[in-house]
Amino acid sequence: MNIKNIIMIGAGNVATHLSVALSQAGYNIRQVFSRTEASASELADKLKCPYTTDLSQITHEGDLYVVSVKDSALNDILPKLVQRAPQALFVHTAGSVPMNVWQGLAERYGVLYPMQTFSKLRQVDFREVTFFTEAHTAADLKLLNEIALHLGSKVYEASSEQRRYLHIAAVFACNFANHMYAVASHLLSANGLPFEAMLPLIDETARKVHELPPVEAQTGPAQRYDENVINRHLEMLKSEPRLAEIYEQISKNIHEYASNKKETL
Template structure:
């Protein structure tokens, strides 16, 4: 199978590697930054292109992995391609594709990708949606080459998944950042917290988080909560977050 990858960021990089590992041929990589395209092209054996006019119209899949607000513009330049065009965005509906395009779909990876961290693509949930049933069927077989975790999800539900991922990933990472801020201010090393962070994530792999909540708020341990708020008196923003989340825990339980 011949793949053209449009984009050269984290999502583009990890998809390109996954397609290559699955035995597909990366024919071209496009990026608005020619150096980025060249860098990813070297790694994957593809040809870097700097202009979408140079695109090979005979590939099987055109994977769009660019910023959300650039997707529409990219699609407008792909009117002559014969293969299936897919975007990879959680927050972009399928109707970003005009009906004039023959084969299109969405291949949204519900995962967080980092430039310098390899990922086991077998653990990446892939959410698929397509123009029609037939295209969905072929998109599904393409997705299954990359990961066994393939889910059919329409645009409305994909938006919801993306939103819930903001809570479970982006906001969670920010809480890690805040806890490190507290440690640093007191000359303590983040290293000591890492096993707790792993265990907290592992606990909910076989349980629902609501059933494994711990800490002072769920115990209504007002004495500890008061002490913690005192410790945060010189960090008003963190104190506010502490109060908001403690209140929310009490309300949930």
């Protein structure tokens, strides 16, 4: 048994990049569903397929239904969705949602979690994406792994518990690291300085952890516990108390990790 016809539930960043990649890889995206008409039609346009904003109009002709929606929408969508095609395979793409969210609803189900940061404005090379898969049966797990490999991606099997930790780690390593860039950009532009000046530093910081564990790669005032600098920086952030708080807590945590490292040497 093979996957040919795919129904895409959701039209956000992950849904868009994933369905376009699936379509380019030869899968037939039969329909797009999104509550938001503008998003649904935009994605359907890209895929040259029909769309609906009505759960009861979702076609029953899918082999695979891929759900990429905000976690809070899952409870509402899943039961109605499964009724549309009780024999099909159902997956969600969320890092932090356990597989058993499908239990008692669907016969065949699993998870296809692409660990990457997807923005509408930027192409993603799926050879740079790692998928973590899980399924209720070995046969369906094999089908999911084949899809990931067909996209040129790496694929690992991961339990719901492992995926939960992969996802929170990804929030720190990607989403929060990017926000540190955003804070830098904010501080620079408030003083007429270009963010571009940071790019060589950002690149080197990312390259370093290919060679050194992040704790070994750590530099800066908090690492060497230079209280003069830390206090001057906190003074500079006085008018933005949340930034000052973030600066202080991260600095304390860096110092703690540095101390733990010394103790274990």
